[in-house]
Amino acid sequence: MSKVRVVVVDDSAFMRKAIESMIAKDPDIEIVGQARNGFEAVDMAKKLRPDVMTLDIEMPRMDGLTALQKIMEENPLPVIMVSSLTTEGADATIKALEYGAVDFISKDKSFASFGVMKIEDELRNKIKSFARRKGIIRRMPVRKPMRPSAPAAQRQPQAPSKPEATKTVSRGFGKKLVVIGTSTGGPQSLQKVIPRIPANFPCPIVIVQHMPPNFTKSLATRLDSLSKLKVIEAQGNEKLEPGTVYIAKGGNHLKLKRAGSGLLTGISSEPEGSLHVPSVDVTVESIANVAGTDTLGVIMTGMGSDGRKGLQMLKQRGGNVIAQDEESCIVYGMPRAVIEAGISDEIVPLDDIFNRIIFHCK
Incomplete structure (x- = not known):
């Protein structure tokens, strides 16, 4: 098996x-180039054809966002x-993810804790996973997504011709x-889902996206600007309303609770020690208990299996699950865990x- 070839781009030596140092410990990964600015990054992407690139955002001569757009137009690869x-870093990162970057790492968190095995393992695993999925990068959008036309967003969804068999009897509609x-x-990927849901959608939507603080707010702002639905970062004690999207706040768990005939958002630090904060499992388990x-x-x-336990409980309480x-996955980890279970x-x-979301909620 050939090694994964990586180019590292940063203006700081x-x-x-x-x-x-973090990734070279893996014998399956090889650093084939290092660049100091965006010009060098674009040139190395063309000449070296690496499998994966790490790319700084703030650099002299040509910044990371400009370089990323050129790379994704000329020589697409996982970045x-x-x-x-x-907040500025979060806004720029959300733009980078729109332009085709597959993920990000944080200077503040990752390198203040330099040498922590968990961070090193996660980065190396991601690099190898992205390298295996290199071909899909060419199919991802590299420009800002556009609002869908009304006919596309409102077209009548069709029932699946062959739904997956399940052992649990669930109420599939309404x-x-x-x-x-x-x-x-x-x-x-969310930008290919949320902006395509029509303004008259009859249900609230809750999203758990693994991200640190500031990033989820930037994500909510961006999705809100693209969508007919209202998209906000949940702050706690909001009553869930139809046609509104609530994104779990980075660094906190989002839990739903009953309030009369409705549901309220709740922000919590419990359980402590979760691998992901916010956690899909924590949110979905709370939903299963109040609205399964x-x-x-x-x-x-x-990546990983967050969501499997929560969705299993949701199914047991009569909910439905789409994977x-x-x-079409950048990383086929979380859906795979659910499907294989x-x-x-x-x-x-x-x-x-x-389309399937609209179908189940009509």
Whole structure:
């Protein structure tokens, strides 16, 4: 098996060395080039044809966003952005994910804890996973997504010709709540789902996207600007309303609770020690307890298995589950865990997920 070839791009020699030290411990990964600015990054993408690139955002001569757009237009490949946890860094990272970057790592968190095995393992695993999925990068959008036309957003969804068999009897139609869980590849994939749902959609939508603070707010702002639905970052104590999307706040768990005949958002630090904060499992389990039968669960691209336990409980309470198919996933981890556990009712390509959501909630 050939090694995964990586180019590291950063204007800081220390950062280049830090990233190299983190990933070079894996014998299956080879650093084939290091660049100091966007011009060099574009040139190396063309000449070296690496499998994966790490790319800083703020650099002299040509910044990372400009370089990324050129790379994705000329020589598409999986690009991991290196960003700060500031609001400005979050906004820039969301743009990078729109332009085709597959993921990001944070200078603040990752390198303040330099040498922590968990961070090193996660980065190396992602690099190898993205390298295996290199071909899909050419099919991802590299420009800002456009609002769908009204006919496309409102076309009548069709029933699946061959729904997946399940052991649990679920009420498949007339759902009153949708919960979506996603991680790596989620921001750009959500832009192919949420903006295509019509303004008169009758249900609230809850989204859990693995992201740190500031990033989820930037994601909500961007999705809101593209969508007919209202999209907000949940702050707690909001009453769930139809046609509104609530994104779990980075660094906190989102839990739903009953309030009379309605549901309220709740922000919590419990359980502590979760691998992901926010966690799909935590949110979906809370939903299963208060609105299981009335809920449609959707699991999309992401690494790991977060969401499997929660969606299993949701199915036991009478909910339905849609999983994104392998071909359209940036990382086929979270959907795979759900599918292999026999939890999914349907396995759906990314481009048709919005249609299936509308179908189940009509």
